[in-house]
Amino acid sequence: MTRKYRLSTALDVDDLLMECTSYAIRLANEKHHFDPPMTIYEKDQWGKMGTRADSIYPYFNDAEFYRTQPVYKGAKEFVRRLSQMTEVYISTAIPPQFMGIRAQRILEEFPEIPQDHIYMGARKDKIHTDILFDDAMHNILNSSAKYPILMRRPWNREATGMLAVNNYDEFLKLVEVIAESYSVHSDVTVPTRSDIVVLVGPSGSGKSKLATRLLGQTDRFRKLVSYTTNDPTAVEENQWYNYVSVEEFRKMCESGEMFQSTMYAGHGYGSRRTDVDAILAEGKRVLTTMDICGAMSLKTHYRKVTTVYIKRDKRALMANILRKNSSIEDKVNRLSAIDYEEKNAELCDYVVSFDSYEDAIEQLRRILSV
Numbered sequence: 204m205t206r207k208y209r210l211s212t213a214l215d216v217d218d219l220l221m222e223c224t225s226y227a228i229r230l231a232n233e234k235h236h237f238d239p240p241m242t243i244y245e246k247d248q249w250g251k252m253g254t255r256a257d258s259i260y261p262y263f264n265d266a267e268f269y270r271t272q273p274v275y276k277g278a279k280e281f282v283r284r285l286s287q288m289t290e291v292y293i294s295t296a297i298p299p300q301f302m303g304i305r306a307q308r309i310l311e312e313f314p315e316i317p318q319d320h321i322y323m324g325a326r327k328d329k330i331h332t333d334i335l336f337d338d339a340m341h342n343i344l345n346s347s348a349k350y351p352i353l354m355r356r357p358w359n360r361e362a363t364g365m366l367a368v369n370n371y372d373e374f375l376k377l378v379e380v381i382a383e384s385y386s387v388h389s390d391v392t393v394p395t396r397s398d399i400v401v402l403v404g405p406s407g408s409g410k411s412k413l414a415t416r417l418l419g420q421t422d423r424f425r426k427l428v429s430y431t432t433n434d435p436t437a438v439e440e441n442q443w444y445n446y447v448s449v450e451e452f453r454k455m456c457e458s459g460e461m462f463q464s465t466m467y468a469g470h471g472y473g474s475r476r477t478d479v480d481a482i483l484a485e486g487k488r489v490l491t492t493m494d495i496c497g498a499m500s501l502k503t504h505y506r507k508v509t510t511v512y513i514k515r516d517k518r519a520l521m522a523n524i525l526r527k528n529s530s531i532e533d534k535v536n537r538l539s540a541i542d543y544e545e546k547n548a549e550l551c552d553y554v555v556s557f558d559s560y561e562d563a564i565e566q567l568r569r570i571l572s573v
Contacts, residue, residue: 209289209290210288210378211333211334212333213292213322215295215336215337219337220281221308226273227259227263249339263298264298269297278371281375286316291316292316294335294337295323296325305323328346331348332348333350334378335352351366352374352377353368362466363466376502380502397509398505398508399501401501402513406520407522408523411492414491417490417573423573426491431470432447432471433446433470449471460477461474462474463501463504469532511567511570514548
Protein backbone atom coordinates (compact mmCIF):
# COMPACT_ATOMS: atom_id res chain seq x y z
CA MET A 204 0.00 0.00 0.00
CA THR A 205 1.42 3.37 -1.03
CA ARG A 206 1.90 5.74 1.87
CA LYS A 207 0.51 9.20 1.27
CA TYR A 208 3.23 11.74 2.02
CA ARG A 209 1.89 14.77 3.86
CA LEU A 210 3.83 17.79 2.69
CA SER A 211 4.21 21.01 4.67
CA THR A 212 4.28 24.47 3.12
CA ALA A 213 5.34 27.83 4.56
CA LEU A 214 3.75 30.86 2.90
CA ASP A 215 4.95 34.43 2.91
CA VAL A 216 2.29 37.14 3.28
CA ASP A 217 3.50 40.45 1.80
CA ASP A 218 3.41 40.47 -2.01
CA LEU A 219 2.20 36.87 -1.97
CA LEU A 220 -1.12 36.69 -0.10
CA MET A 221 -1.63 40.38 0.55
CA GLU A 222 -0.70 43.35 -1.60
CA CYS A 223 2.26 45.21 -0.16
CA THR A 224 4.53 46.91 -2.68
CA SER A 225 1.73 47.51 -5.20
CA TYR A 226 -0.52 48.86 -2.43
CA ALA A 227 2.20 51.24 -1.20
CA ILE A 228 2.76 52.42 -4.77
CA ARG A 229 -0.96 53.22 -5.16
CA LEU A 230 -0.93 55.19 -1.91
CA ALA A 231 2.25 57.04 -2.93
CA ASN A 232 0.71 57.95 -6.31
CA GLU A 233 -2.37 59.32 -4.55
CA LYS A 234 -0.28 61.38 -2.13
CA HIS A 235 2.41 62.72 -4.46
CA HIS A 236 0.46 62.88 -7.76
CA PHE A 237 3.37 61.44 -9.73
CA ASP A 238 3.24 62.13 -13.46
CA PRO A 239 3.44 59.67 -15.00
CA PRO A 240 2.15 57.46 -12.18
CA MET A 241 4.70 55.19 -10.59
CA THR A 242 4.38 51.50 -11.56
CA ILE A 243 5.52 48.34 -9.86
CA TYR A 244 8.16 47.83 -12.55
CA GLU A 245 10.10 50.76 -11.10
CA LYS A 246 10.70 48.60 -8.05
CA ASP A 247 13.13 46.26 -9.78
CA GLN A 248 15.30 45.67 -6.73
CA TRP A 249 14.81 45.73 -2.99
CA GLY A 250 16.14 48.50 -0.79
CA LYS A 251 16.24 52.26 -1.26
CA MET A 252 17.43 53.29 -4.70
CA GLY A 253 17.50 57.09 -4.53
CA THR A 254 14.49 57.32 -6.85
CA ARG A 255 10.85 58.24 -6.40
CA ALA A 256 10.21 54.56 -5.61
CA ASP A 257 11.70 55.28 -2.17
CA SER A 258 8.45 57.11 -1.36
CA ILE A 259 6.79 53.78 -0.53
CA TYR A 260 8.93 53.06 2.55
CA PRO A 261 7.12 55.28 5.09
CA TYR A 262 4.01 53.14 4.63
CA PHE A 263 5.86 50.11 5.99
CA ASN A 264 6.02 51.88 9.37
CA ASP A 265 2.33 52.73 9.46
CA ALA A 266 -0.13 50.56 11.43
CA GLU A 267 -3.02 51.64 9.21
CA PHE A 268 -1.19 50.25 6.18
CA TYR A 269 -1.19 46.75 7.69
CA ARG A 270 -4.81 47.03 8.82
CA THR A 271 -5.97 47.88 5.31
CA GLN A 272 -3.71 45.78 3.10
CA PRO A 273 -5.86 44.24 0.34
CA VAL A 274 -5.87 40.47 -0.05
CA TYR A 275 -4.85 39.39 -3.55
CA LYS A 276 -7.67 38.19 -5.77
CA GLY A 277 -7.74 34.42 -5.58
CA ALA A 278 -5.57 34.23 -2.43
CA LYS A 279 -8.33 32.86 -0.19
CA GLU A 280 -9.25 30.12 -2.66
CA PHE A 281 -5.54 29.38 -3.13
CA VAL A 282 -4.99 28.84 0.60
CA ARG A 283 -8.14 26.72 0.81
CA ARG A 284 -6.96 24.45 -2.02
CA LEU A 285 -3.41 24.27 -0.70
CA SER A 286 -4.71 23.31 2.77
CA GLN A 287 -6.28 20.25 1.18
CA MET A 288 -2.92 19.25 -0.29
CA THR A 289 -0.39 20.14 2.43
CA GLU A 290 -0.07 21.41 5.96
CA VAL A 291 0.05 25.19 5.63
CA TYR A 292 2.13 27.51 7.79
CA ILE A 293 2.68 31.24 7.64
CA SER A 294 6.22 32.63 7.75
CA THR A 295 6.08 36.42 7.65
CA ALA A 296 8.59 39.15 8.37
CA ILE A 297 6.99 42.24 9.91
CA PRO A 298 8.09 44.91 12.44
CA PRO A 299 7.33 43.70 16.01
CA GLN A 300 4.92 46.55 16.75
CA PHE A 301 2.62 45.36 13.95
CA MET A 302 2.68 41.62 14.64
CA GLY A 303 -0.69 41.68 16.40
CA ILE A 304 -2.35 43.37 13.43
CA ARG A 305 -0.79 40.87 11.04
CA ALA A 306 -1.89 37.86 13.11
CA GLN A 307 -5.46 39.15 13.34
CA ARG A 308 -5.64 39.75 9.58
CA ILE A 309 -4.33 36.25 8.81
CA LEU A 310 -6.84 34.58 11.14
CA GLU A 311 -9.70 36.61 9.67
CA GLU A 312 -8.80 36.20 6.00
CA PHE A 313 -7.43 32.65 6.03
CA PRO A 314 -9.34 30.59 8.63
CA GLU A 315 -7.87 27.34 7.26
CA ILE A 316 -4.50 28.23 8.83
CA PRO A 317 -4.33 27.23 12.54
CA GLN A 318 -3.23 29.89 14.98
CA ASP A 319 -0.19 27.88 16.05
CA HIS A 320 0.96 27.67 12.41
CA ILE A 321 1.74 31.38 12.24
CA TYR A 322 5.42 32.31 12.61
CA MET A 323 6.73 35.86 12.52
CA GLY A 324 10.31 36.93 12.00
CA ALA A 325 12.87 37.61 9.30
CA ARG A 326 14.88 34.37 9.80
CA LYS A 327 12.92 32.19 7.43
CA ASP A 328 15.88 29.83 7.18
CA LYS A 329 14.85 28.62 10.64
CA ILE A 330 11.47 27.39 9.34
CA HIS A 331 11.74 23.71 8.44
CA THR A 332 9.02 22.79 5.96
CA ASP A 333 9.09 20.80 2.74
CA ILE A 334 8.14 23.88 0.68
CA LEU A 335 8.69 27.61 1.14
CA PHE A 336 6.77 30.03 -1.11
CA ASP A 337 8.17 33.58 -1.02
CA ASP A 338 8.82 36.57 -3.27
CA ALA A 339 12.15 37.55 -1.68
CA MET A 340 15.14 35.99 -3.43
CA HIS A 341 17.35 36.04 -0.30
CA ASN A 342 14.74 33.98 1.57
CA ILE A 343 14.71 31.42 -1.23
CA LEU A 344 18.51 31.25 -1.43
CA ASN A 345 18.90 30.81 2.34
CA SER A 346 15.94 28.51 2.88
CA SER A 347 16.27 25.17 4.63
CA ALA A 348 13.16 23.90 2.79
CA LYS A 349 13.72 21.10 0.31
CA TYR A 350 11.69 22.99 -2.29
CA PRO A 351 12.01 26.77 -1.95
CA ILE A 352 9.77 28.33 -4.64
CA LEU A 353 9.91 31.93 -5.76
CA MET A 354 6.89 34.03 -6.71
CA ARG A 355 8.03 36.13 -9.66
CA ARG A 356 8.03 39.88 -9.01
CA PRO A 357 9.96 42.72 -10.70
CA TRP A 358 12.48 42.87 -7.84
CA ASN A 359 13.57 39.23 -8.30
CA ARG A 360 13.89 39.22 -12.09
CA GLU A 361 17.58 38.26 -11.90
CA ALA A 362 16.78 34.97 -10.15
CA THR A 363 18.07 32.10 -12.28
CA GLY A 364 17.78 28.34 -12.01
CA MET A 365 15.56 28.19 -8.94
CA LEU A 366 11.98 27.03 -8.91
CA ALA A 367 9.76 30.02 -9.66
CA VAL A 368 6.14 30.56 -10.64
CA ASN A 369 4.03 33.44 -11.88
CA ASN A 370 0.73 32.69 -10.17
CA TYR A 371 -1.13 30.46 -7.72
CA ASP A 372 -2.20 27.89 -10.31
CA GLU A 373 1.38 27.25 -11.36
CA PHE A 374 2.37 26.82 -7.72
CA LEU A 375 -0.43 24.33 -7.02
CA LYS A 376 0.57 22.30 -10.09
CA LEU A 377 4.15 22.29 -8.89
CA VAL A 378 3.01 21.03 -5.48
CA GLU A 379 1.20 18.18 -7.25
CA VAL A 380 4.41 17.27 -9.08
CA ILE A 381 6.42 17.43 -5.84
CA ALA A 382 3.87 15.21 -4.09
CA GLU A 383 4.08 12.70 -6.93
CA SER A 384 7.87 12.58 -6.57
CA TYR A 385 7.35 11.06 -3.10
CA SER A 386 5.13 8.29 -4.43
CA VAL A 387 6.45 4.77 -4.83
CA HIS A 388 7.23 4.07 -8.48
CA SER A 389 8.12 0.86 -10.25
CA ASP A 390 11.73 0.41 -11.30
CA VAL A 391 10.52 -0.03 -14.86
CA THR A 392 9.32 3.19 -16.46
CA VAL A 393 6.83 2.64 -19.25
CA PRO A 394 6.98 5.23 -22.04
CA THR A 395 3.71 7.07 -22.57
CA ARG A 396 2.39 8.95 -25.59
CA SER A 397 2.42 12.69 -24.91
CA ASP A 398 1.31 15.64 -27.01
CA ILE A 399 4.03 17.94 -25.66
CA VAL A 400 7.65 17.06 -24.88
CA VAL A 401 9.85 19.47 -22.93
CA LEU A 402 13.61 19.04 -22.62
CA VAL A 403 14.74 20.58 -19.34
CA GLY A 404 18.25 21.15 -18.10
CA PRO A 405 20.90 23.67 -17.09
CA SER A 406 22.42 26.05 -19.58
CA GLY A 407 25.09 24.15 -21.51
CA SER A 408 23.40 20.76 -21.16
CA GLY A 409 22.91 20.49 -24.92
CA LYS A 410 19.10 20.32 -24.81
CA SER A 411 18.68 22.61 -27.84
CA LYS A 412 21.13 20.54 -29.89
CA LEU A 413 19.34 17.35 -28.90
CA ALA A 414 15.95 18.81 -29.81
CA THR A 415 17.27 19.97 -33.19
CA ARG A 416 18.73 16.53 -33.95
CA LEU A 417 15.53 14.80 -32.88
CA LEU A 418 13.50 17.02 -35.20
CA GLY A 419 15.82 16.06 -38.04
CA GLN A 420 15.22 12.35 -37.46
CA THR A 421 11.42 12.25 -37.24
CA ASP A 422 8.52 14.23 -38.67
CA ARG A 423 6.26 13.50 -35.69
CA PHE A 424 7.35 16.66 -33.90
CA ARG A 425 7.20 20.36 -34.58
CA LYS A 426 9.36 22.76 -32.61
CA LEU A 427 7.72 25.37 -30.43
CA VAL A 428 9.43 28.69 -31.12
CA SER A 429 9.38 30.75 -27.93
CA TYR A 430 10.06 34.42 -27.26
CA THR A 431 12.97 36.04 -25.46
CA THR A 432 14.25 39.47 -24.53
CA ASN A 433 17.81 38.19 -24.83
CA ASP A 434 20.00 39.58 -27.60
CA PRO A 435 19.35 37.24 -30.56
CA THR A 436 23.04 37.22 -31.50
CA ALA A 437 23.87 35.93 -28.01
CA VAL A 438 21.24 33.17 -27.91
CA GLU A 439 22.72 29.79 -28.74
CA GLU A 440 20.51 27.79 -31.10
CA ASN A 441 18.55 31.02 -31.63
CA GLN A 442 16.26 29.40 -34.20
CA TRP A 443 14.26 28.32 -31.13
CA TYR A 444 13.46 31.92 -30.20
CA ASN A 445 11.86 35.07 -31.54
CA TYR A 446 13.41 38.24 -30.14
CA VAL A 447 11.12 40.87 -28.60
CA SER A 448 11.91 43.97 -26.60
CA VAL A 449 11.42 44.03 -22.83
CA GLU A 450 8.38 46.27 -23.30
CA GLU A 451 6.85 43.97 -25.93
CA PHE A 452 7.49 40.95 -23.71
CA ARG A 453 5.81 42.65 -20.75
CA LYS A 454 2.76 43.54 -22.83
CA MET A 455 2.46 39.97 -24.13
CA CYS A 456 2.51 38.67 -20.56
CA GLU A 457 0.06 41.22 -19.18
CA SER A 458 -2.42 40.71 -22.04
CA GLY A 459 -2.45 36.95 -21.52
CA GLU A 460 -0.99 36.34 -24.98
CA MET A 461 1.94 34.59 -23.26
CA PHE A 462 0.55 31.64 -21.33
CA GLN A 463 3.88 30.89 -19.68
CA SER A 464 6.85 33.11 -18.97
CA THR A 465 9.98 32.94 -16.89
CA MET A 466 13.22 34.78 -16.26
CA TYR A 467 16.59 33.18 -16.87
CA ALA A 468 19.95 34.93 -16.43
CA GLY A 469 18.11 38.25 -16.36
CA HIS A 470 16.25 37.70 -19.64
CA GLY A 471 12.57 36.97 -20.24
CA TYR A 472 11.45 33.76 -21.96
CA GLY A 473 7.89 32.82 -22.78
CA SER A 474 5.52 30.96 -25.10
CA ARG A 475 2.13 31.61 -26.66
CA ARG A 476 -0.78 29.20 -26.37
CA THR A 477 -1.78 29.91 -29.98
CA ASP A 478 1.59 28.56 -31.16
CA VAL A 479 1.16 25.35 -29.15
CA ASP A 480 -2.43 24.86 -30.31
CA ALA A 481 -1.48 25.41 -33.95
CA ILE A 482 1.03 22.54 -33.80
CA LEU A 483 -1.42 20.22 -32.07
CA ALA A 484 -4.08 21.11 -34.66
CA GLU A 485 -1.74 19.76 -37.35
CA GLY A 486 -1.76 16.41 -35.58
CA LYS A 487 1.89 16.83 -34.62
CA ARG A 488 3.58 16.61 -31.24
CA VAL A 489 5.18 19.70 -29.71
CA LEU A 490 8.89 19.66 -28.92
CA THR A 491 10.46 22.48 -26.94
CA THR A 492 13.26 23.34 -24.51
CA MET A 493 12.56 25.21 -21.29
CA ASP A 494 13.74 25.66 -17.74
CA ILE A 495 11.84 23.83 -15.01
CA CYS A 496 9.55 26.81 -14.44
CA GLY A 497 8.37 26.86 -18.04
CA ALA A 498 7.92 23.09 -18.01
CA MET A 499 5.75 23.23 -14.89
CA SER A 500 3.70 25.99 -16.47
CA LEU A 501 3.06 23.79 -19.49
CA LYS A 502 1.87 21.02 -17.19
CA THR A 503 -0.54 23.54 -15.67
CA HIS A 504 -2.12 24.36 -19.02
CA TYR A 505 -1.96 21.01 -20.88
CA ARG A 506 -2.61 17.45 -19.81
CA LYS A 507 -0.28 15.25 -21.87
CA VAL A 508 3.11 16.80 -21.17
CA THR A 509 6.32 14.80 -20.76
CA THR A 510 9.36 16.43 -19.17
CA VAL A 511 12.85 15.04 -19.76
CA TYR A 512 15.76 16.33 -17.70
CA ILE A 513 19.04 16.47 -19.67
CA LYS A 514 21.81 15.66 -17.23
CA ARG A 515 25.46 16.42 -17.93
CA ASP A 516 28.70 16.34 -15.97
CA LYS A 517 29.23 19.66 -14.19
CA ARG A 518 32.58 20.25 -15.87
CA ALA A 519 30.95 19.82 -19.28
CA LEU A 520 28.21 22.27 -18.33
CA MET A 521 30.72 24.87 -17.19
CA ALA A 522 32.85 24.46 -20.30
CA ASN A 523 29.84 24.87 -22.59
CA ILE A 524 28.66 27.99 -20.74
CA LEU A 525 32.11 29.57 -20.90
CA ARG A 526 32.17 29.00 -24.67
CA LYS A 527 28.90 30.87 -25.16
CA ASN A 528 28.86 34.13 -27.10
CA SER A 529 27.45 36.17 -24.24
CA SER A 530 28.45 38.74 -21.64
CA ILE A 531 30.44 37.97 -18.50
CA GLU A 532 27.37 38.79 -16.40
CA ASP A 533 25.25 36.36 -18.40
CA LYS A 534 27.81 33.58 -17.98
CA VAL A 535 28.10 34.22 -14.24
CA ASN A 536 24.31 33.97 -13.86
CA ARG A 537 24.23 30.69 -15.76
CA LEU A 538 27.17 29.19 -13.88
CA SER A 539 25.71 30.13 -10.51
CA ALA A 540 22.42 28.44 -11.43
CA ILE A 541 23.89 24.98 -12.11
CA ASP A 542 23.56 23.60 -8.58
CA TYR A 543 19.97 24.84 -8.24
CA GLU A 544 18.98 23.35 -11.57
CA GLU A 545 20.46 19.94 -10.80
CA LYS A 546 17.88 19.61 -8.02
CA ASN A 547 15.11 19.82 -10.61
CA ALA A 548 15.86 16.42 -12.11
CA GLU A 549 13.59 14.65 -9.62
CA LEU A 550 10.65 16.80 -10.71
CA CYS A 551 10.90 15.62 -14.32
CA ASP A 552 9.29 12.48 -15.73
CA TYR A 553 12.56 11.11 -17.13
CA VAL A 554 16.28 11.78 -16.85
CA VAL A 555 18.72 11.37 -19.75
CA SER A 556 22.37 11.26 -18.74
CA PHE A 557 24.87 10.93 -21.57
CA ASP A 558 28.40 11.29 -22.86
CA SER A 559 27.63 11.29 -26.58
CA TYR A 560 24.75 12.93 -28.42
CA GLU A 561 24.08 9.68 -30.29
CA ASP A 562 23.51 7.91 -26.99
CA ALA A 563 21.21 10.69 -25.79
CA ILE A 564 19.15 10.61 -28.99
CA GLU A 565 18.72 6.86 -28.64
CA GLN A 566 17.49 7.28 -25.07
CA LEU A 567 15.08 10.01 -26.14
CA ARG A 568 13.67 7.97 -29.02
CA ARG A 569 13.09 5.07 -26.66
CA ILE A 570 11.41 7.26 -24.02
CA LEU A 571 9.24 9.07 -26.55
CA SER A 572 8.45 5.98 -28.65
CA VAL A 573 9.71 7.47 -31.93
